[in-house]
Amino acid sequence: DHAGGNEKIKKLVPGIRVFGGSLDNVKGCTDQVxxxxxxxxxxxxxxxAFHTP
Structure with missing residues (x-):
């Protein structure tokens, strides 16, 4: 999964914004789109942003 490192990068780069789809329950997401x-x-x-089922 391409979102597997979100929590780690948030620790390495304080204040970084992580975008993810509102329907996708992306771990570490700070901004839902x-x-x-x-x-x-x-x-x-x-x-x-495009929703692609």
Whole structure:
């Protein structure tokens, strides 16, 4: 699972934000996203969340 190291990285990088789908129960998630949510990472990176069953 690609989310297996979330808790470890949160200990290594205090304050890091971990995004995960609201329906997915992602361990270590700090920010839940829904289909269609828009997330800005800095000034140049924008992410659009898509739910893929």
């Amino acid at each position: 829904e289909h269609g949510d828009k997330i800005s990472l800095g000034n140049e990176v924008n992410v659009l």
